[in-house]
């Protein structure tokens with residue numbers, strides 16, 4: 052694992068990228084953690100508000116809150132939409148990633164509250180969007196990638212801003228912070244057979260988010 056002080060690549064102001072933040076052993080351990088989370092909180096198919104059209108990505112969450120989407124809208128909630136059970140806790144490595152990257156490089160004192168788990172089968176994609184269902188934009192969004200490489204597109208805070216594309220590889224970490232916190236981003240496609248990490252072709256992306264506003268004097272409890 053790269054030491055916390057490793058300088059990231061600044062893709063855009065506040066959009067920081069650490070290629071290979073997790074080494075192979077770290078990726079295998081995290082993949083196993085996620086298998087255990089998914090055994091408790093199975094992947095579900097999110098649907099677009101109003102139309103009910105299914106996403107191509109399947110999702111789950113860990114942490115106190117989870118992001119869900121169905122015909123009634125996007126929201127964070129403390130329980131799985133199908134099982135009704137609380138989301139499993141964060142694996143330790145996610146808490147460490149938040150401390151070493153979000154706290155160190157974006158200066159946040161706030162703890163994460165949700166980790167969205169996205170499963171991209173080959174052919175899945177995610178359209179350009181902003182992460183704006185949170186009530187607290189001072190904290191960054193921290194992403195970790197496992198499995199097949201993704202073409203990740205990131206632009207600015209306006210949909211019409213120019214975008215650039217980078218390849219997010221298994222083990223990479225990426226922070227959307229400061230001027231990039233509300234940057235439009237998405238996944239154009241997954242490159243087939245680009246990783247041997249997972250037992251089936253595809254990609255896992257984990258995004259750690261702070262959801263609720265800070266309480267007075269709150270400091271990071273992890």
Ligand code: SIN
Pocket residue numbers: 167169177194201203219236237238256258
């Ligand atoms: C997301 O925007 O929720 C996921 C981004 C990614 O898959 O890298």
Ligand code: MN
Pocket residue numbers: 180181182236
């Ligand atoms: Mn997003």
